[in-house]
Each structure stands twice: as C-alpha cells, then as structure tokens.
Amino acid sequence: MTPPTSTGPSARRDDFSADYFDALARGHLMVRRCQACAHLCPPAARSCPVCHHGSLDWVASTGRGRVVSAVVDRNRGDEPRTLAFVEMEEGPWIAARLIDADGLVPAGTPVTVVIQHPADGGSGESVPAFVVGEAATTGTS
Structure with a gap:
C-alpha cells in the first residue's frame, strides 16, 4: 500500500514535538512513557x-488500536471526513482521521495506523x- 498523503490542516512542530514529527516522517508512531x-x-x-512525573521518553507504538468514538465532519467544503479517538493497544488515546471510512465507525472497531506525509513533498x-482493520503496512516497525 502506498502511504497516503495529507491534504488536511497542517500540523506544526515546536521543540517539544520535534522528536514525534521526526519519527512520523520516518514512518513510526510514537507514544510517551513515564521514566x-x-x-x-x-x-x-x-x-x-x-504519578505526575515530568520526565517522559518516546517509545514505538504497535500502530494498532480500537475506535473509542467517531464522528463524520460534513462541514468542510470537500468530501466528509471521519474523525475518531483511537485507544492504542498500549493504552494512550490518539485523535486522528479515519481513512476510507464509509460513514460512522462503531466503537470497538479495530484500526491500524498509516502515516500521512505532506502531498507532493510539500511543506508541513x-x-x-x-x-x-489490518493495513498491509502499518507505518511502524
């Protein structure tokens, strides 16, 4: 499967998020682990x-999870988008777009991460x- 390109609003990096976005650019979804x-x-x-400790490391996610809640956003000028909270296999929740979702996706539906890269080598x-379900390539390793 060819990794999809991102055509939505662009994410913005800062010093805190730089390692996260660097890992995504390499095809890895990361979560934080308390030291x-x-x-x-x-x-x-x-x-x-x-425990409220302030020192967190980055660790690789399996890229697998289950939908907690999803909504179809029909307020955009283009086609509707399905957005969801996903509980990762490791426990953290991530808010993200569901690709090729046909309408609402029920809670508990298994999902797999794909990394969307900027379109045509653009900025962002x-x-x-x-x-x-299970993707042919998860975008993680």
Missing part, C-alpha cells in the same frame, strides 16, 4: 497523568491516520 512509573501516555503529554509535517 518513573512506565505508564504510557499520548504523544502530547508533558507529564505523567498517574507527517501525521498519523487510521484505516479500519
């Missing part, structure tokens, strides 16, 4: 929600998206 208690957190976490950052 004190090993709890896994979403990529945007700045401290552990369990690679971002995670998900496909229903």
Whole structure:
C-alpha cells in the first residue's frame, strides 16, 4: 500500500514535538512513557497523568488500536471526513482521521495506523491516520 498523503490542516512542530514529527516522517508512531512509573501516555503529554512525573521518553507504538468514538465532519467544503479517538493497544488515546471510512465507525472497531506525509513533498509535517482493520503496512516497525 502506498502511504497516503495529507491534504488536511497542517500540523506544526515546536521543540517539544520535534522528536514525534521526526519519527512520523520516518514512518513510526510514537507514544510517551513515564521514566518513573512506565505508564504510557499520548504523544502530547508533558507529564505523567498517574504519578505526575515530568520526565517522559518516546517509545514505538504497535500502530494498532480500537475506535473509542467517531464522528463524520460534513462541514468542510470537500468530501466528509471521519474523525475518531483511537485507544492504542498500549493504552494512550490518539485523535486522528479515519481513512476510507464509509460513514460512522462503531466503537470497538479495530484500526491500524498509516502515516500521512505532506502531498507532493510539500511543506508541513507527517501525521498519523487510521484505516479500519489490518493495513498491509502499518507505518511502524
């Protein structure tokens, strides 16, 4: 499967998110791990929600998860988009687009990450998206 390109709003990197976006550009979805208690957190976490420790590492995700909640956004000028909260196999939740989803996707549906890269080598950052079921290539390794 050819990795899809991102045509939505562009993500913006800063010093805190640079390692995350660098990993996405290489095809890896990362989550945060607390150095004190090993709890896994979403990529945007700045401290552990369990022990409140401020030192977090990056660890690779399996790229597999299940839909927690999804909505179809019909307020855009182009075709509708399905957006979802996905609970990763490791535990953290990630908000992202569901690719090729035909309408609403029920909670509990298995999904696999695909990394969307900027269209035609354009500017912007690679971002995670998900496909229903198992993808031929997960975008992680």
